[in-house]
Amino acid sequence: MALECKHVWDYISEFLDDSLAPETKELVQKHLENCEICSAILDSTRNILILTADDRVFELPAGYSERLHARLAREIHGVNSRPDKPTRG
Amino acid sequence: MSLADARPVKRDEAQMIASILAGDRELYHQLIQPYELSVYRMAMSFVKNETEAEDVAQEAFLKAFRDLANFRGESKFSTWLISITLNEARRRLRRQSTVRMESLDEPAEEGAKVSPALLRDWREIPSESLERREVRALLQKAIEELSPIYREVLVLRDIEELSVEETAGALAISISSVKVRLHRARIMLQKELAPKLKLATPKKGRWLSWH
Numbered sequence: 001m002a003l004e005c006k007h008v009w010d011y012i013s014e015f016l017d018d019s020l021a022p023e024t025k026e027l028v029q030k031h032l033e034n035c036e037i038c039s040a041i042l043d044s045t046r047n048i049l050i051l052t053a054d055d056r057v058f059e060l061p062a063g064y065s066e067r068l069h070a071r072l073a074r075e076i077h078g079v080n081s082r083p084d085k086p087t088r089g
Numbered sequence: 090m091s092l093a094d095a096r097p098v099k100r101d102e103a104q105m106i107a108s109i110l111a112g113d114r115e116l117y118h119q120l121i122q123p124y125e126l127s128v129y130r131m132a133m134s135f136v137k138n139e140t141e142a143e144d145v146a147q148e149a150f151l152k153a154f155r156d157l158a159n160f161r162g163e164s165k166f167s168t169w170l171i172s173i174t175l176n177e178a179r180r181r182l183r184r185q186s187t188v189r190m191e192s193l194d195e196p197a198e199e200g201a202k203v204s205p206a207l208l209r210d211w212r213e214i215p216s217e218s219l220e221r222r223e224v225r226a227l228l229q230k231a232i233e234e235l236s237p238i239y240r241e242v243l244v245l246r247d248i249e250e251l252s253v254e255e256t257a258g259a260l261a262i263s264i265s266s267v268k269v270r271l272h273r274a275r276i277m278l279q280k281e282l283a284p285k286l287k288l289a290t291p292k293k294g295r296w297l298s299w300h
Contacts, residue, residue: 009205013272017253040208045279047214048228048286052278053248056219057228058130061139064146065125069118071147075154076114 003031008038012045102166110158117154124167127249128174134232134244135178145181149174164258171249171259175241182237203276206283214290224289231281239274246271 011028014020020028032039051057105120121128125146132145153160153173160169218224232240245256246267253271257264 006204009276010272012205013275014268016275019253019268036209037207040211041205041279043211043213044208044283045205045275047211048278048282049247049275051214051216051219051224051286052228052232052243053250054216054219055126056216057225057232058133060126060129061143064129064143067143068125068147068150072118072121072150072154075151076117 003027005031005035005038008032008035009041012042015042016046016049103162106157106160106162106166117157120166121150121153121170124170127167128170130248131171131174131244132178133229134240134248135237136181137233141181145174145177149177152177165255168251168255168259171245171251175259179237203273204280205276206280208283208287211283212287214286218286218290221289224286227282227285227289231278234281235274235277239270239277242267242270243274243278247275 008028008031011020011024015025015028018025032042100123102120105116109116109120128149129142129146132149133139133142136142136145149170153170156173160166219228232243235243241260242256245251245259246253251259253264253267256271257267260267262270
């Protein structure tokens with residue numbers, strides 16, 4: 001049974017995660033070999049996800065780490081001086 | 090570096106946490122070090138400006154410190170930290186929702202069908218293109234514009250590289266919800282970004298200059 005393009009699109013995410021059932025994966029692969037549009041959709045989605053995950057997309061602001069640890073240090077040293085109200089979680 | 094990469098093999102976080110709770114509070118600086126970028130990045134994908142994201146990240150790390158005694162060790166410390174960060178970011182958004190007109194309760198659109206952008210060919214866009222502010226801004230904007238339910242799943246799964254199971258745990262949703270939302274989020278990103286990235290990264294000559 002051959003798959004139509006719109007059905008292939010439903011499988012793109014799981015195809016990328018390699019979590020499709022073997023027989024479905026095979027059908028998708030067969031379709032991709034013969035369909036330049038679906039191949040381009042798959043390639044572009046994969047490419048975009050790789051770019052999205054890159055550390056450069058959301059970079060730490062200058063001084064972030066120093067400010068964070070300075071604030072934590074104040075908490076670590078000062079926490080006894082005020083009432084401790086633990087929350088359940 | 091993603092959260093998944095950040096888990097060093099030799100660190101015994103359970104032991105570190107026990108020591109912190111036993112009085113070696115300074116150790117908390119070390120405990121959180123691998124997660125500084127992840128927590129900030131997650132905050133950034135929600136609150137949309139650097140100062141606020143930094144604020145959310147600081148609050149999350151402080152809250153985790155104050156609540157450390159309540160960390161049961163049933164999940165990983167990183168997963169627990171993620172839940173705290175998500176809650177902090179959501180709390181912040183809720184507080185601002187009247188100003189921003191952004192509703193956290195917007196319809197889940199789970200029934201709606203999403204279709205990708207149709208292309209006849211795709212020329213690989215190399216990671217070097219991220220050196221350009223314009224390209225980074227396109228990606229940031231596309232992530233930020235996803236509805237929260239899609240953004241959360243995408244950020245945890247594709248940016249922080251948690252497994253489907255860990256993502257489900259951190260968000261307290263089912264594995265099948267993670268898969269459905271992730272699929273939609275990915276297709277929405279492709280639909281939004283593929284045409285724009287194609288235009289922003291013209292065909293000839295541009296890549297050579299980076300080598």
